[in-house]
Structure formats: C-alpha cells, structure tokens
Amino acid sequence: xxxxxxxxxxxxxxxxxxxxxxxxxxxxxxxxxxxxxxxxxxxxxxxxxxxxxxxxxxxxxxxxxxxxxxxxxxxxxxxxxxxxxxxxxxxxxxxxxxxxxxxxxxxxxxxxxxxxxxxxxxxxxxxxxxxxxxxxxx
Numbered sequence: 001x002x003x004x005x006x007x008x009x010x011x012x013x014x015x016x017x018x019x020x021x022x023x024x025x026x027x028x029x030x031x032x033x034x035x036x037x038x039x040x041x042x043x044x045x046x047x048x049x050x051x052x053x054x055x056x057x058x059x060x061x062x063x064x065x066x067x068x069x070x071x072x073x074x075x076x077x078x079x080x081x082x083x084x085x086x087x088x089x090x091x092x093x094x095x096x097x098x099x100x101x102x103x104x105x106x107x108x109x110x111x112x113x114x115x116x117x118x119x120x121x122x123x124x125x126x127x128x129x130x131x132x133x134x135x136x137x138x
Contacts, residue, residue: 008020017045017049018045018048018049019049020049021045021046021049021050021051022049022050022051024049024051025051025052025093025094025100026051026052026053026054026073026090026093027042027045027046027049027051027052027053027054028054028075029042029043029046029053029054029055029056029057030042030055030056030057030075031056031057031058035058036058036059038057038058039057039058039062039063040057042055043055043062043063043067043072044067047067047071047108050104052071052072052073052093052103052104053071053072053073054073054074054075054086054090055072055073055074055075056074056075056076056077060072060074064116065110065112065113065115065116066109066110066112066113066116066117067108067109067110067113068106068107068108068109068110070106071103071104071106071107071108073086073089073090074086
C-alpha cells in the first residue's frame with residue numbers, strides 16, 4: 001500500500017486507466033527500472049489519455065524514431081537545471097491554455113514510427129525463428 005493514494009481508479013473508473021487519466025493535464029511517468037532500451041507503457045498511457053508525460057527513464061528520447069521526444073517533459077533527479085526548465089514549462093502549460101493546446105496538439109509519433117515498429121517486429125520474428133531452428137537442430 002506504499003504510495004497508494006486512493007481507490008478511485010478501481011471504484012470510479014472501473015480500472016480503466018485511460019479514462020482515469022483524462023481528467024489530468026500531466027502524468028508522472030517514472031520507470032521502475034532504468035536501463036538502455038527499457039521503456040514501459042506509461043508514456044503511451046499518458047499520450048492516449050491526452051496527458052503530457054513527465055518522464056524519468058534511461059533516455060530523453062526513449063523510443064527513437066517512434067515517439068516524438070518533443071511531446072515528453074523530462075525529469076532527472078540529478079539535473080537541477082533541466083528540472084527548473086521542466087517546472088517552468090509545466091507552469092506555462094498549466095496557466096496558458098493556448099500554449100497547452102498547441103503543445104498537446106503535436107504529433108505523438110514520428111513519421112518513421114510505422115517503419116520502426118515493422119522493423120522491430122521483423123527482428124523479433126527472426127530471433128524467434130532462430131531459437132526454434134536451433135532447438136530443432138539439437
């Protein structure tokens with residue numbers, strides 16, 4: 001129950017995280033584990049709900065070629081200067097509706113996203129086939 005605030009996600013929103021997040025402009029998205037290439041679904045949950053992700057993870061560009069890094073606000077507990085910039089931007093987005101609408105109106109995905117995802121899927125399929133073939137040949 002550590003850091004558990006309330007039960008409204010389950011009781012009022014029937015455990016529908018996307019619907020729950022729609023009531024907020026921002027969503028804090030810390031990674032549970034920080035390592036190169038590790039990105040959770042938290043950024044996608046935020047964007048699909050209309051929230052601006054405030055992200056802390058392994059990279060300021062967590063899904064290169066897929067997610068538009070300009071739609072993500074970056075938090076880094078070791079970079080005070082960047083955090084001041086992020087806080088200033090959050091204040092402006094909170095106070096200036098025109099700026100907020102312009103910011104959230106950016107494309108969530110890069111123009112290369114479809115090709116990147118397709119290539120990723122092909123690499124996964126190749127690895128699966130390699131594993132199966134190596135098992136069959138032993």
